[in-house]
Amino acid sequence: MPTIKDVAREAGVSIATVSYVLNNKQSLVSSQTRQQVLEAIERIGYTPNITARNLKSSQTRLIGYAWHEIPRHDQANSVLDRFTYFLAQAAEAAGYHLLTFTHPIDDPNPVYNELIRTQRVDAFVLAGTVSDDQRIRFLLKADFPFISFGRAHLNQDFPWVDTDGETGVREAVEYLISLGHRRIAMAAWPEESISGGFRVAGYMDALTAASLPFRPDYIIRGEHSEQAGREALAYWLTLPPEEQPTAVVAITDLVAVGVMNAAREHGLVVGRDLSVIGFDDAPMAQYLQPGLTTLRQAIPETGQALIAMLENVINKDPLAKQHILIPPSLIIRDSCAPPLND
Amino acid sequence: MPTIKDVAREAGVSIATVSYVLNNKQSLVSSQTRQQVLEAIERIGYTPNITARNLKSSQTRLIGYAWHEIPRHDQANSVLDRFTYFLAQAAEAAGYHLLTFTHPIDDPNPVYNELIRTQRVDAFVLAGTVSDDQRIRFLLKADFPFISFGRAHLNQDFPWVDTDGETGVREAVEYLISLGHRRIAMAAWPEESISGGFRVAGYMDALTAASLPFRPDYIIRGEHSEQAGREALAYWLTLPPEEQPTAVVAITDLVAVGVMNAAREHGLVVGRDLSVIGFDDAPMAQYLQPGLTTLRQAIPETGQALIAMLENVINKDPLAKQHILIPPSLIIRDSCAPPLND
DNA sequence: TTGTAAGCGTTATCAC
DNA sequence: GTGATAACGCTTACAA
Numbered sequence: 018m019p020t021i022k023d024v025a026r027e028a029g030v031s032i033a034t035v036s037y038v039l040n041n042k043q044s045l046v047s048s049q050t051r052q053q054v055l056e057a058i059e060r061i062g063y064t065p066n067i068t069a070r071n072l073k074s075s076q077t078r079l080i081g082y083a084w085h086e087i088p089r090h091d092q093a094n095s096v097l098d099r100f101t102y103f104l105a106q107a108a109e110a111a112g113y114h115l116l117t118f119t120h121p122i123d124d125p126n127p128v129y130n131e132l133i134r135t136q137r138v139d140a141f142v143l144a145g146t147v148s149d150d151q152r153i154r155f156l157l158k159a160d161f162p163f164i165s166f167g168r169a170h171l172n173q174d175f176p177w178v179d180t181d182g183e184t185g186v187r188e189a190v191e192y193l194i195s196l197g198h199r200r201i202a203m204a205a206w207p208e209e210s211i212s213g214g215f216r217v218a219g220y221m222d223a224l225t226a227a228s229l230p231f232r233p234d235y236i237i238r239g240e241h242s243e244q245a246g247r248e249a250l251a252y253w254l255t256l257p258p259e260e261q262p263t264a265v266v267a268i269t270d271l272v273a274v275g276v277m278n279a280a281r282e283h284g285l286v287v288g289r290d291l292s293v294i295g296f297d298d299a300p301m302a303q304y305l306q307p308g309l310t311t312l313r314q315a316i317p318e319t320g321q322a323l324i325a326m327l328e329n330v331i332n333k334d335p336l337a338k339q340h341i342l343i344p345p346s347l348i349i350r351d352s353c354a355p356p357l358n359d
Numbered sequence: 360m361p362t363i364k365d366v367a368r369e370a371g372v373s374i375a376t377v378s379y380v381l382n383n384k385q386s387l388v389s390s391q392t393r394q395q396v397l398e399a400i401e402r403i404g405y406t407p408n409i410t411a412r413n414l415k416s417s418q419t420r421l422i423g424y425a426w427h428e429i430p431r432h433d434q435a436n437s438v439l440d441r442f443t444y445f446l447a448q449a450a451e452a453a454g455y456h457l458l459t460f461t462h463p464i465d466d467p468n469p470v471y472n473e474l475i476r477t478q479r480v481d482a483f484v485l486a487g488t489v490s491d492d493q494r495i496r497f498l499l500k501a502d503f504p505f506i507s508f509g510r511a512h513l514n515q516d517f518p519w520v521d522t523d524g525e526t527g528v529r530e531a532v533e534y535l536i537s538l539g540h541r542r543i544a545m546a547a548w549p550e551e552s553i554s555g556g557f558r559v560a561g562y563m564d565a566l567t568a569a570s571l572p573f574r575p576d577y578i579i580r581g582e583h584s585e586q587a588g589r590e591a592l593a594y595w596l597t598l599p600p601e602e603q604p605t606a607v608v609a610i611t612d613l614v615a616v617g618v619m620n621a622a623r624e625h626g627l628v629v630g631r632d633l634s635v636i637g638f639d640d641a642p643m644a645q646y647l648q649p650g651l652t653t654l655r656q657a658i659p660e661t662g663q664a665l666i667a668m669l670e671n672v673i674n675k676d677p678l679a680k681q682h683i684l685i686p687p688s689l690i691i692r693d694s695c696a697p698p699l700n701d
Numbered sequence: 702t703t704g705t706a707a708g709c710g711t712t713a714t715c716a717c
Numbered sequence: 718g719t720g721a722t723a724a725c726g727c728t729t730a731c732a733a
Contacts, residue, residue, distance in 0.1 A: 018478065020710055031720040036712060047718060064476035068419060069710030072410045072725050079458070084444050095642070098440040102426050106461045114479070116421070117459045119448045134406035136360065137456070243646045274646050281648060300437070301643040304585045304616050306623060362726055373704045378728055389702060411726035414709050 019063045028057035039065060079116045080108055080327065081138035083125065085145045095299045096314055097144055100166065103320035104142060111324050113139075126155045133161050140331055142166065142323060146177070148211050164327045166319065168211055168340075176330055178322045178341045182212050182296075185312040185345040186219030186266060187226075189294045192347060193264045194227050197355040198292065202235040202262035204249040204272045213238075216268055216296065235262060239272070246275020254283055263292065263356035270295035270302050270311055277305065277352070292353035296345075308350030315343050361405045370399035381407060421458045422450055422669065423480035425467065427487045437612075437641045438656055439486055442508065445662035446484060453666050455481070468497045475503050482673055484508065484665060488519070490553050504672045506665055510553055510682075518672055520664045520683045524554050524638075527654040527687040528561030528608060529568075531636045534652075534689060535606045536569050539697040540634065544577040544604035546591040546614045555580075555610055558638070562608060577604060581614070588617020596625055605698035606634035612641040612653055619647060619694070634695035638687075650692030657685050 021039075025032040030050060037045045038054045046054075057063075071077050082104065085097045105115045116138055120128035129152060132138050139162065143152055146167035156163045157173050165177040186203075193201050203220045206213030217236065224231055237252055239245030246267055253262050267273035273295030277287050285291050288307040295302060295311035302309040322341045329337030363381075367374040372392060379387045380396045388396075399405075413419050424446065427439045447457045458480055462470035471494060474480050481504065485494055488509035498505045499515050507519040528545075535543050545562045548555030559578065566573055579594055581587030588609055595604050609615035615637030619629050627633050630649040637644060637653035644651040664683050671679030 018476075021712095022710080032711085033713080033720055033722090034718085037719090040712080045718070050718075062476075064473075066414075066710050067477040067479050068410060068414045068417075069725090070712080072408075072414050072709090072727090073711045073713090075410075075725070077410060084447055101443075101459070102461060105426055105459050109461060115459045117443070117447050117457045119444060119451060131406075134360075134404075135409040137409050271646075274643065278646065278648055299643065301616065301641065304613075304620065306620055364726080374727080375704060375706090375729080376702090379703090382728075387702075392702080408726055411709090412728080414711085414725085415727050415729090417709070 018066070019061045020066065021063070023061055024054065024057050024063050027061055028054045030054060075136070076139050077137065078113050079138045080113050080324075081116050081118060081129075081132050081141045083128070083141075083143070084117055084119050094145075096297050096316065099316045100144060100320065103317045104323060106317075107320040107324040111328060113324070125152050129155060130159075133159060140164070140327055142327065148209055162327070162330045164323055164330055166323060170211055174339065176326055176337075176339045178319055178326065178343065179212070180314045180319070181342040181344040182216040183219035183222065184342075185296070185347070186216045187223045188219075188344075188347050189266055189310075189312060190220055190223035191227075192349075193266070193292060193294070193353065194223065194229070196264075196292065196353060198264040199229055199356075200235070200260070200262045201229070201264045201266065202237070202249070202253055204246050204265060204267045204276060205236050205238045206241065206268050207238050213268055220266060241269055241271060243271055243275035243278065246272040246277075247279040248275075250276045250279040250283075264294070264353065265291065266294045266296075268296055270297045270299040270309060273302075273309055273311070273352075274305065277309070288351045288354050290357060292356070294347075294353060298348055302348075303350060305352075307352050310350045310352045311348050312345040313348050314345045319343055360408070361403045362408065363405070365403055366396065366399050366405050369403055370396045372396060417478070419479065419481050420455050421480045422455050422666075423458050423460060423471075423474050423483045425470070425483075425485070426459055426461050436487075438639050438658065441658045442486060442662065445659045446665060448659075449662040449666040453670060455666070467494050471497060472501075475501060482506070482669055484669065488553075490551055504669070506669045506672055508661065508665060512553055516681065518668055518679075518681045520661055520668065520685065521554070522656045522661065523684040523686040524558040525561035525564065526684075527638070527689070528558045529565045530561075530686075530689050531608055531652075531654060532562055532565035533569070534691075535608070535634060535636070535695065536565065536571070538606075538634065538695060540606040541571055541698075542577070542602070542604045543571070543606045543608065544579070544591070544595055546588050546607060546609045546618060547578050547580045548583065548610050549580050558610055583611060583613060585613055585617035585620065588614040588619075589621040590617075592618045592621040592625075604633075606636070606695065608636045608638075610638055612637035612639045612644050612651060615644075615651055615653070615694075616647065619651070630693045630696050632699060634698070636689075636695060640690055644690075645692060647694075649694050652692045652694045653690050654687040655690050656687045661685055 021032045021035050024035045035054055038051045085094055108115050141163040143165040146165045146169050148170040150169045153169055153175055168177050168179050205217050237249035265276050267276055273293050276293050280287050280291050287293050295309050298311045298313035302311050363374045363377050366377045377396055380393045427436055450457050483505040485507040488507045488511050490512040492511045495511055495517055510519050510521050547559050579591035607618050609618055615635050618635050622629050622633050629635050637651050640653045640655035644653050
């Protein structure tokens with residue numbers, strides 16, 4: 018590989034001059050010399066060595082991004098998969114690359130620490146942020162640049178971008194109400210979940226705005242699993258017919274699938290006897306029977322917002338925005354219909 | 360951040376000595392001095408700067424991995440998502456990190472070229488390799504280390520690891536035969552597809568071994584879509600009842616879903632009237648109704664094999680194996696049953 | 702056994 | 718305007 022020295026020799030100038038035209042210090046070099054250098058570069062096919070540059074400037078133009086936990090077959094996170102792609106793309110547009118790494122699910126900090134200490138990366142992007150996230154506590158203490166896709170319940174403040182689950186679910190419930198539903202239930206996550214909490218809040222908002230009564234047992238909380246959806250519906254079906262919900266908002270497509278599967282087993286036709294809405298627009302959602310109406314997160318925009326904010330964090334811009342909320346959009350398919358006999 | 364100089368000063372030795380203990384040149388330094396240095400390192404919390412190391416050794420310990428094309432909602436590739444995770448993990452175990460990048464789907468080479476020229480990475484891992492892949496032609500010509508997850512139809516030879524689709528599908532068909540099926544069809548990919556070709560070969564192998572007649576119209580080729588599965592089944596259902604297949608092997612879970620959806624719409628119960636087998640074990644596969652029997656690729660092992668081979672490529676080991684085939688495993692769920700009335 | 706010093710490929714501060 | 722030259726933090730001949 019040719020180096021800056023080779024270019025200098027070829028162009029008959031000093032390496033300093035080559036460096037000047039490389040970093041286009043406009044006024045520093047005469048347009049004649051500049052031309053010579055450019056031609057020499059072209060001729061010998063020179064590209065600056067990025068490692069040397071990085072050493073000199075003590076940066077890496079690398080952003081660390083930890084792959085979310087070990088993907089199990091039953092809960093591959095379709096949102097994070099797409100997220101990684103668009104994050105990488107946004108990073109590249111800003112002149113960065115993504116260094117993706119893994120870590121033990123229960124002990125992430127040593128890996129982050131190693132990456133910081135060896136000066137492998139300039140910053141981190143976190144995803145799958147949980148309440149009182151230990152990575153956030155660590156990075157805050159280390160005073161290392163990072164940004165999070167998702168909020169947390171910390172006293173400390175940190176920069177994040179998040180999907181506006183509250184607005185999303187509110188819209189979903191408003192849609193069900195506009196269809197004529199009045200008994201709307203929600204299959205939710207446990208109380209501890211932050212994003213789960215916002216989604217439930219959106220549900221409550223919509224009920225309140227429409228002056229619909231709130232029934233505590235219309236919210237059933239469970240894990241992120243198909244089973245949780247089945248169990249929620251099974252409970253609601255034990256209620257007297259006139260009290261059973263006619264529509265269900267699920268916290269996630271996977272949970273929605275559980276509701277749909279259980280409904281079918283109980284002889285209910287989803288999209289006629291029962292309306293169901295999911296969250297995420299998983300790859301298979303559109304091919305379910307019926308196609309699942311769901312809330313799709315704006316992943317490309319999220320990636321861009323994250324990188325834009327991260328640059329501000331790296332440059333320590335004190336005026337920069339610290340939080341951005343991006344609303345999901347409701348993808349309407351065939352899993353919702355007006356309620357029967359109402 | 361402390362540097363090697365700080366350690367030297369703290370330990371009262373030269374930086375060369377520090378470097379020796381860092382790279383544990385065993386015999387070079389007395390165990391006493393070594394001890395002093397180690398303590399100094401511990402005391403001031405020193406970690407070598409990886410960029411400086413890389414500059415000196417002219418390597419990066421970074422492996423470039425292009426994110427497979429832009430993920431569309433309807434065909435997120437669940438296999439490659441998991442693959443990326445396990446690849447990253449295997450790379451880390453070998454002292455590398457993954458640099459994930461994106462490129463225009465129709466014009467990848469400039470991006471690869473840039474990464475090579477700037478000396479950003481030591482090698483590449485390719486995935487989603489297609490017949491006569493332009494990236495492979497480019498990398499071969501550039502004589503740059505790489506390895507591919509997936510074979511191609513090139514005259515040139517290159518190192519790869521691949522899933523043994525032939526063996527996998529053969530086993531799937533043997534399983535159907537053992538259940539009593541004799542009219543087994545396959546929803547395949549177009550002729551151009553290499554991996555598709557191997558899977559069809561496995562189908563033929565099994566028929567031949569069981570002396571079952573081959574019927575050309577039992578193989579329907581189509582794109583990687585749900586629609587393709589629907590269309591294949593629609594065709595088979597136009598045949599006289601006694602000629603209709605009682606079991607279908609789909610090239611992919613997505614295609615299998617099409618077959619299942621079309622079957623349901625025609626009043627057929629999958630797992631009773633019709634048996635279906637997929638390929639990939641997509642996240643939703645187990646939650647389909649019925650749970651889909653499918654072939655799961657050995658992704659963790661594939662990642663490890665890839666990295667192991669890549670190290671040999673980087674080190675130019677002439678004796679190293681160039682090709683590894685890893686069989687998938689049949690995950691049996693409820694979508695297959697003995698044929699009715701046979 | 703340890704230290705001195707050259708050099709990896711850049712950038713940037715000085716002189717000229 | 719241009720060119721020496723000193724860093725950046727490390728590894729490794731070569732000397733001592």
